[in-house]
Amino acid sequence: MPAQIQIINHRQFAWLIASLLSGGGLISIQHELIRLGRIDAWLTYLFPGLYALLIGFVLTQLARRFPQKHLFEITTIVFGRWIGTCANLLILVHLWMVLMRDLRAFGKFIGTILLPNTPQEILVLLFVLLLAFYGRTSVEVVGRVNDLFFPFFFVLLLSMPFLLSNELDTQLIRPALTVKPVEYFYANVLGIGWFGDILFVGAFLHTIWSSKQIRSAFRHGTLIATFLLTLSLLLQVLVLGPVIPGHMVYPNYSLVQHIHITDFLDRVDLFILSIWYPITACKDILLYLAMLTGIASLLKERDYTSINSPVSLFLLLTTLLAFDSAAEVFSFGNYSSPVIILGYQPLLLAALLLFMRKYPVRELRLDQAQSGTPSPGKQQEQPAQGRSDATTSSRFISRIECIRHSTWITAGNVLLLLSACLVFLGIWLGMTYAVVGTLSGIGYAICLVGAVVTSHMEMRAAKKFVVRHSSQT
Structure with a gap:
C-alpha cells in the first residue's frame, strides 16, 4: 500500500469510535450506574473517558513509530515473536468475550422489546450471519455505513431534551455531587469496563496515514461518546428520578417511551430503534473485523476472508453456550468486564510505552513539515x-x-x-x-x-x- 493512501478518513474513524463506545453502553450498564451514583450518575463517565483518551494516546504513539501497521503487528514487533503472540492471544480472548457479551445482550434486548416469541438462538444466529456477511468486506464498508446513520443518531440524542421537555424536573438532580466518593469511584470503574473496548480499534491503525489524524479522531470520538452517554443518563434522572431507573432492565428504552408527540404519535420508540440498531450493528461488526484481523495476523496474513466462515461459526456456538440467562449476561458485562480490562490493559499499555521507545519516530517530523521544502x-x-x-x-x-x-x-x-x-x-x-x-x-x-x-x-x-x-x- 502506498504510504499516503488511506482506507478511511479521520472523521469516519472518529465516528466509528463514538459508535463503539456509545452503541452498547446505552442498554447494558446505565441502570447499574444510576443504582450507584443516583442523582450524580450522569457524572460517572469522567474516569472512563479519561481512560479511553489514555489508550488513544498510547495507540497514537505506536502509529507514529510503526506507520501502516496495526496493533497486532506492532505488538509482535515490540515484544518479539513469542511474547508478542501471547499478548495478541490475550487481546483476542478478551475480544472474543466482548463479542459474546454483546451478541447475547443484543439478543436479550430484541427478544424482550420487539420479538418476545422468537427464540434467542434465532436472534443470535441472524446477527452472526450479518457479521459473517460484513466479514467478507473491510472496515471501509463499515465506516461508510456508519457515516449514514451516526449523524441521525447524534441529532436524535441531541433532540431528546426538547422531545422530553414536558417531562423534565430539575429538582431530581439537586443537590448535585452529594454522592459518596467510594460509590462514585465504583461507578466510574464500571464505566471503564465498557470504554476499555477502544483498545480494539488499534486493529485499524494502518487504515489512516497520518498519526495526527489518528490522535484527533481518538479524542473526538471518545468525547462525543462521553457527551452522548452523559446526556442520556442526565435525562433518565431528570425524567424517571434517581431511584426507579436503577431497578429497570432497560431504563433508556423506558425514557424513550415517555416521548409523546401530539396525541396520536406515541410510538416514537420504533423510529428511534431503527436508528439505534445500525449503530449497534456497526459497533459489533467493527469488533468482529478486529477479531478477524488479529487471527489473520497470527497467520502472518492481512487477508482474513478465508477464516471468516469458521470464525463466525465458532462465535455462534460459543455465544449460545456461554450464558444461561439474562442475569448472567448483565453480570458478566457490567462486573466482569472491568476486572478483565484492569487485569491486563494497564500493564500492556505501560509495557508498550516502555519498549517502543527504542524505535524511532518514522513519520515526517513536525519541524520538517513546517519547513515547506x-x-x-x-x-x-x-x-x-x-x-x-x-x-x-x-x-x-x-x-x-x-x-x-x-x-x-x-x-x-x-x-x-x-x-x-x-x-x-x-x-x-x-x-x-x-x-x-x-x-x-x-x-x-x-x-x-x-x-x-x-x-x-x-x-x-x-x-x-x-x-x-x-x-x-
Missing part, C-alpha cells in the same frame, strides 16, 4: 527568487496551522482538567455547601461540551495540516 524536481523548474518566496510563504502558513492545531489540543486538555477538578471540588464540598456542588455540576457540563467542540476544531486543523503537508511532499 519543495521536491527537487520543482526546485529546478522555478527561479531562485520564486522558489525562496514560495518556501517562505509555505513555511509561514504551515507554522500558523501548527499553532492552531496545538492551541485546540491545549484548550481541550485544559477543559478536561478543569472538569475533573470541578468534580473533585464538588464531591469534597458538595455535602457541606449545596451551591458548590450545583455550580460544579454546571461547570462540568459546560467543560464537557467545550471539550467536544475543541476536539472537532482539532480534527479540522489536523486535516488542513495533513493536506498541506501532502501537497508539499
